[in-house]
């Protein structure tokens with residue numbers, strides 16, 4: 001106990017020092033920038049100062065991780081362990097959605113710009129187009145260059161940290177929710193009985209594999225044929241969805257599919273889009289020939305990212321919807337929703353270009369409705385012979401549910417009742433019977449991963465009891 005505490009205090013002091021240091025370096029950097037701007041010169045030490053600042057930022061991240069880790073060691077096996085996890089979850093989830101919104105917002109905005117540019121009227125020779133906009137009480141006028149301006153402006157905005165931080169926070173969240181608690185959240189023994197470590201390795205490995213396949217596709221002649229490219233991509237995505245749903249628990253399978261697409265998106269930014277942009281800026285600065293293919297590659301990848309956004313957003317909220325991830329054919333539902341939502345994005349993109357397509361939106365909606373249809377509850381014909389008593393039902397609930405759903409769960413994964421639901425008496429069960437029907441009888445998503453080995457007969461007793469009380 002003393003060791004982790006000392007380590008905690010030490011890392012905390014280091015963190016404070018690093019934060020103070022980052023402020024000092026930043027203010028030093030700003031004052032130097034002002035000084036050199038006044039004399040119209042370039043600061044010879046500019047890149048050294050930036051590197052130092054970036055190193056301090058990296059150290060802050062590493063020290064924070066060490067701090068959280070030591071805190072975890074301190075509270076481990078106490079009642080605060082679950083609480084720490086919950087707050088980590090809150091903080092990282094908020095970061096993740098905030099960065100995600102900024103990233104997807106930028107993606108929507110720039111694809112909109114590209115689609116809506118005026119390319120014909122009053123466009124100077126060096127420009128690809130321009131656009132007028134009004135927002136927040138002001139008028140904006142934007143111009144897109146065909147290749148690059150003759151001189152690269154000093155203050156050039158890049159959009160990359162949104163992508164990197166969304167991915168990083170998402171990856172942390174994957175660990176907090178699924179990997180630290182792998183035996184409860186990631187693995188479902190009825191799907192596949194593997195060790196938590198094997199599950200984690202398969203999960204992380206699959207992201208790397210998916211990126212290699214996708215990147216290869218983008219570099220192959222396949223990219224010239226958009227239809228063939230999309231169909232191949234879809235078949236591969238379906239294979240991944242199928243694989244995930246036969247390896248992980250329902251929820252974890254969906255999240256892995258989203259994380260796989262999200263990783264491809266972030267890798268697109270990191271390995272292709274930003275390096276192409278850097279090469280373009282460098283070539284323009286050196287006055288060298290600029291290969292227009294660089295810009296085209298980057299544009300293609302960012303367009304792919306744009307089509308991935310809505311499917312990924314669905315996955316991000318999917319764990320609220322057990323009728324999707326809890327379905328027997330969850331992978332088919334996932335793929336249908338992926339096609340439908342990407343279809344909606346396609347319709348939006350065409351609309352922004354001023355092209356009206358009659359059939360894309362309706363067919364996307366029909367596709368999405370098919371997912372709703374397929375995930376509808378199947379009628380369960382099990383016979384209800386005698387009337388079921390409340391005592392009988394409550395006995396089942398006590399056996400199979402209250403290890404998690406009680407004020408003091410005995411299940412080691414929970415320190416508070418999940419979603420605030422505790423079955424203290426039969427009235428607590430009656431109040432929630434519709435949701436219990438959904439989770440226990442229809443989707444089989446409760447007990448979670450059937451950790452408490454509920455039998456089919458018990459599910460039927462619950463079903464009969466709920467039906468007879470209607």
Ligand code: HEC
Pocket residue numbers: 397400401402403404405411418419421432435436439440446447448451452454
């Ligand atoms: C191993 C722990 C565990 C067991 C056992 C368990 N649950 Fe849950 N339950 C959870 C968790 C975690 C959640 C929240 C996440 C989710 O909704 O999937 C939850 C959520 C629920 C919800 C959804 C609440 C909402 O906000 O919509 C219902 C209903 C539910 N459980 C019912 C049951 C019933 C009935 C049983 C017993 C037959 C049971 N659970 C057994 C862990 C468990």
